[in-house]
Amino acid sequence: MLKVNVMCIYVSIPAYRRPEWASYTLGVFVCHSCSGLHRNIAQISKVKSLILDPWTPSELEFMDSVGNNAAKAIYEQLVPAFYYCPTFKDCTVLRDQWIRAKYERKEFLCVEKQEPYSAGYREGFLWKRGRDNGQYLSRKFILSEREGVLKYFNKHDAKEPKAIMKINTLNATFQPSKMGTAHGLQITYLKDNSTRNVFVYHEDGKEIVDWFNGIRAARLRYLQVAFPLALNSELLPKVTRNYLKEGYMEKTGPKHTEGFKKRWFTIDDRRLLYFKDPLDAYARGEVFIGSQENGYIVLPNLPSTIQGYHWPFGITIVTPDRKFLFACETEVEQKEWITAFLTVINRPMLPQEYAHISTNFDKI
Numbered sequence: 001m002l003k004v005n006v007m008c009i010y011v012s013i014p015a016y017r018r019p020e021w022a023s024y025t026l027g028v029f030v031c032h033s034c035s036g037l038h039r040n041i042a043q044i045s046k047v048k049s050l051i052l053d054p055w056t057p058s059e060l061e062f063m064d065s066v067g068n069n070a071a072k073a074i075y076e077q078l079v080p081a082f083y084y085c086p087t088f089k090d091c092t093v094l095r096d097q098w099i100r101a102k103y104e105r106k107e108f109l110c111v112e113k114q115e116p117y118s119a120g121y122r123e124g125f126l127w128k129r130g131r132d133n134g135q136y137l138s139r140k141f142i143l144s145e146r147e148g149v150l151k152y153f154n155k156h157d158a159k160e161p162k163a164i165m166k167i168n169t170l171n172a173t174f175q176p177s178k179m180g181t182a183h184g185l186q187i188t189y190l191k192d193n194s195t196r197n198v199f200v201y202h203e204d205g206k207e208i209v210d211w212f213n214g215i216r217a218a219r220l221r222y223l224q225v226a227f228p229l230a231l232n233s234e235l236l237p238k239v240t241r242n243y244l245k246e247g248y249m250e251k252t253g254p255k256h257t258e259g260f261k262k263r264w265f266t267i268d269d270r271r272l273l274y275f276k277d278p279l280d281a282y283a284r285g286e287v288f289i290g291s292q293e294n295g296y297i298v299l300p301n302l303p304s305t306i307q308g309y310h311w312p313f314g315i316t317i318v319t320p321d322r323k324f325l326f327a328c329e330t331e332v333e334q335k336e337w338i339t340a341f342l343t344v345i346n347r348p349m350l351p352q353e354y355a356h357i358s359t360n361f362d363k364i
Contacts, residue, residue: 023047024059026103027066031088037096041104075102078111080118081232082220082239083213091174093183097209117213120145120221126211128152129179129199131281136201143211145218150187152198165189165198167222171268172215173242175199178278183208187215188268195273197281216240243268245340246278250311250327256303260310260327267340270353272317287324289341291349295320298341300334302327317341 021035022028023045030038030047038045048055079085086094101107107114116122122143127136140153142161150170151161169190176184179199185208187198202208216239223235244267250260251274263274263284270290273283290296295318302314302325311327313334328334 020050021047022050022063024055024063026071027062028068028071033088034095034099037092037099040096041100044103045099075106076108078108078114080114080213080217081236082216083117084216084240091176091182093176093205093209094174094212097205100206116210118217119214120218122211122214124207124211125156126152126200126202126208129279134279139200141200141211143214143218145221148218148222150189150215150218163196163198165196167215167218168226170215170219172212172240174212178246185212195268195271195283195286197279199279212240241269244343245337247333247337248329249315249333249337252306252310252325254322256306256323256325259308265326265337267344270344270349287319289317289344290319290353291347292345293348296345298338298345300338315341 019029019031021030021032023030023035023038025044025046026038029050035047038047048059084094086098088095105113111118122141124141125138126141128139129136138156139162140156140158141150142152143150145167148167150165150167152163153160154162165187166189171188173186174184175186176182178184179186179201181201183201183203183205185200187200188195189198190196200208200211202211219239220232220235223230223238224232227235246264246266248262249265250262252258252260263276264278264280266273266275266283267289270288271286272289273286275283297318299316299318300314302310302316303323306314306325311329313328313331315326315328315334315337317324317326326337328337
């Protein structure tokens, strides 16, 4: 009878959102992946399977009296607009710290608890990957909303920063798989209109997520000043962005007579960048991807005149100036890249994007 009752709760949730686990001390339903993260705060959250575990009448009654919407109203009262609220697709450290922030630290019930990422100034040490040797070394970082910069210093007592990253071009995205560390954060900024990558991490999950949300806070405030008439709903997608697609493809040069070379590609908004290694500091080249209205087209093949060895599944990007040729190892990868390219090409260009058109893709 108890299993029937819990199943009644279970089937009342829309099928596409239906979880199979629940925290019977918080009264919330969770996915299988997040159930493991709830176990990390067992003093606060105890989980059971909705299907496999037995349930007591009092547990069922509590679940029925709370639920996700009521818990959200309690634990997410004061979530800052800039704070990144992860989904099941996001990496573990983001989801773990979101759960801990809500239920363990109760950060969204008290504004004072949000100071580490909302104050507009942050100073601390992160492990930064060396540009040339690939070693991670401790570096002092300072985020200053007032100065509009994130900067780091090569020595702890250095007077002048090694690099100054302006907030107006700053982006940050978690890259644990790519970097090989669970807390890996990729920071990018524009230097002389070229993308510069900085790879950092911190052993403490809260520390690296606080840096991430501190960057988001500074970015949102910059955008609010730069676009005073825009709504937060319009600005938030521009605060930070995940990459639309990353992975290996092969490419040839502008004359299409060179051999195809394997490179790591990234679609970052309307920029297509390629690298010899995924963790390179600078791209070997990058190209602006415009819209279909401006003559940009993606084709699922290579021109018939192309000779020589290359991966079997081709892609041609047609721009007003030239054609870019790529090859994928599998048909699945080809379809995923084409879908990503079409997502960009089918999106109308904004007026300010016309100023960024460049085709410096020929650097090898």
